[in-house]
Amino acid sequence: MTGPLKVALLGCGTVGSAVLRLVDEQAADLAARVGRAVEVVGVAVRRPDRHPEVPAGLLTTDAHGLVTRDDVDLVVEVIGGIEPARSLILAAIESGKSVVSANKALLAEDGVALHAAAAKAGVDLYYEASVAGAIPLLRPLRESLAGDQIRRVVGIVNGTTNYILSRMAETGAGFSEALAEATELGYAEADPTADVDGFDAAAKAAILASLAFHTAVTAADVHREGISSVTATDVARAAEIGCTVKLLAICERVAGRPDEAEGDTVAVRVHPAMIPTSHPLAAVGGAFNAVFVEAEAAGQLMFYGQGAGGEPTASAVLGDLVAVARNRVAGAAGAGPSAYAELPARPIAETPTRYHVSLDVADVPGVLATVATEFARHEVSIATVRQDGYGDAATLVIVTHSAPDAALSATIAALREVPAVRGVTSVLRVEGLS
Ligand SMILES: NC(=O)c1ccc[n+]([C@@H]2O[C@H](COP(=O)([O-])OP(=O)(O)OC[C@H]3O[C@@H](n4cnc5c(N)ncnc54)[C@H](O)[C@@H]3O)[C@@H](O)[C@H]2O)c1
Numbered sequence: 001m002t003g004p005l006k007v008a009l010l011g012c013g014t015v016g017s018a019v020l021r022l023v024d025e026q027a028a029d030l031a032a033r034v035g036r037a038v039e040v041v042g043v044a045v046r047r048p049d050r051h052p053e054v055p056a057g058l059l060t061t062d063a064h065g066l067v068t069r070d071d072v073d074l075v076v077e078v079i080g081g082i083e084p085a086r087s088l089i090l091a092a093i094e095s096g097k098s099v100v101s102a103n104k105a106l107l108a109e110d111g112v113a114l115h116a117a118a119a120k121a122g123v124d125l126y127y128e129a130s131v132a133g134a135i136p137l138l139r140p141l142r143e144s145l146a147g148d149q150i151r152r153v154v155g156i157v158n159g160t161t162n163y164i165l166s167r168m169a170e171t172g173a174g175f176s177e178a179l180a181e182a183t184e185l186g187y188a189e190a191d192p193t194a195d196v197d198g199f200d201a202a203a204k205a206a207i208l209a210s211l212a213f214h215t216a217v218t219a220a221d222v223h224r225e226g227i228s229s230v231t232a233t234d235v236a237r238a239a240e241i242g243c244t245v246k247l248l249a250i251c252e253r254v255a256g257r258p259d260e261a262e263g264d265t266v267a268v269r270v271h272p273a274m275i276p277t278s279h280p281l282a283a284v285g286g287a288f289n290a291v292f293v294e295a296e297a298a299g300q301l302m303f304y305g306q307g308a309g310g311e312p313t314a315s316a317v318l319g320d321l322v323a324v325a326r327n328r329v330a331g332a333a334g335a336g337p338s339a340y341a342e343l344p345a346r347p348i349a350e351t352p353t354r355y356h357v358s359l360d361v362a363d364v365p366g367v368l369a370t371v372a373t374e375f376a377r378h379e380v381s382i383a384t385v386r387q388d389g390y391g392d393a394a395t396l397v398i399v400t401h402s403a404p405d406a407a408l409s410a411t412i413a414a415l416r417e418v419p420a421v422r423g424v425t426s427v428l429r430v431e432g433l434s
């Protein structure tokens with residue numbers, strides 16, 4: 001065995017501090033698995049006085065100087081955000097270092113340029129921790145399923161929102177109340193925008209879709225809706241039809257119609273949806289993540305586990321670190337992801353979805369026919385209708401068949417104008433119903 005492979009660690013927060021500790025604790029095993037020792041030789045932080053746990057000789061505020069040091073072989077970026085992470089990763093790649101990152105925001109925004117830089121420099125860029133934390137998901141998509149055709153990837157990829165929705169279902173609480181509890185318990189960050197408004201899940205969806213469909217998909221291609229408008233009524237209505245509400249990331253390959261020139265497209269969306277309680281994703285509670293993959297030959301696969309937290313995320317970072325270190329020992333970089341398919345992004349308006357709609361209506365003759373006419377006028381087929389009458393009012397609960405999302409939203413807008421419809425009390429998309 002020759003000398004150790006030298007690692008620069010960028011950022012020493014929740015994930016970085018766990019990486020540093022695990023590399024130290026598992027030094028002997030890592031050396032045996034890689035074929036050379038792996039040693040952290042520098043840790044870039046903003047405030048060295050805040051890191052008494054890190055040997056002082058390792059700390060530096062000069063991240064750029066650290067990643068371009070001649071003796072550094074591998075760089076782990078766990079700072080997060082776009083800049084300076086992007087410039088640091090590019091500087092590392094251009095000076096011949098392989099990079100491991102947990103940064104979903106950056107990979108979803110600029111993955112193409114980063115991969116191109118890595119390919120040009122002949123180095124690795126791995127980022128298993130960026131999606132669904134500890135759960136092995138990107139490597140299975142990139143390697144194990146490389147011979148199959150993936151049709152669909154559907155998952156719960158944000159723990160914070162899953163915790164909030166789980167609490168709403170368990171306690172009947174509204175969104176604000178459940179968010180306050182999640183913040184108090186440390187699940188939600190002080191600024192929960194990235195989680196609650198779906199930005200975090202959309203970045204992860206873009207990364208998953210890129211790998212699943214061999215196509216460059218960025219966060220801007222993802223239709224994104226968060227959970228702040230999910231109400232206690234939505235959650236109660238879901239329960240009444242045997243469903244639960246989850247924030248889903250859905251990546252689909254939509255077949256082009258044979259009668260049209262259009263070929264296959266990729267539809268990627270993040271939004272709350274009702275799913276049947278019998279669906280495997282319905283059982284994913286609290287801050288856990290789970291992802292369903294449907295492939296032509298493999299059929300259905302499910303990946304489940306801890307999608308966040310220092311140690312679980314560090315496990316994925318260390319897995320990547322071992323992979324890039326092994327490649328370094330072998331003197332070769334691994335193959336990067338391919339984007340040869342170049343499938344166009346399908347707008348949400350043209351993506352087939354199904355809706356659940358609850359309406360308060362006047363219980364007068366003909367109201368059901370009037371409501372049904374609006375669906376028919378927009379070419380939306382109704383799957384089920386339930387009417388509960390009380391006094392001169394009634395509730396209509398409608399679940400549609402699948403139709404272009406624009407037709408469904410136009411139907412809802414039209415229903416709001418129907419005099420007999422006193423209120424549209426709940427509208428959510430539905431997934432996973434047979
Ligand atoms: N925490 C999780 O559960 C989790 C899960 C999956 C992925 N991630 C990703 O891992 C990355 C890190 O997340 P985290 O939770 O550890 O964040 P964190 O905020 O706890 O840590 C980031 C650290 O980077 C430091 N930093 C910021 N700018 C810096 C700079 N210019 N130079 C050096 N250090 C700098 C900060 O001071 C902080 O200590 C992010 O990309 C995040 O999306 C986190």
Ligand SMILES: N[C@@H](CCO)C(=O)O
Nearest residue numbers: 157158159160307308
């Ligand atoms: N904020 C993210 C962390 C993991 O990426 C979540 O709640 O899932």
Ligand code: NA
Nearest residue numbers: 128131133135
């Ligand atoms: Na992962």
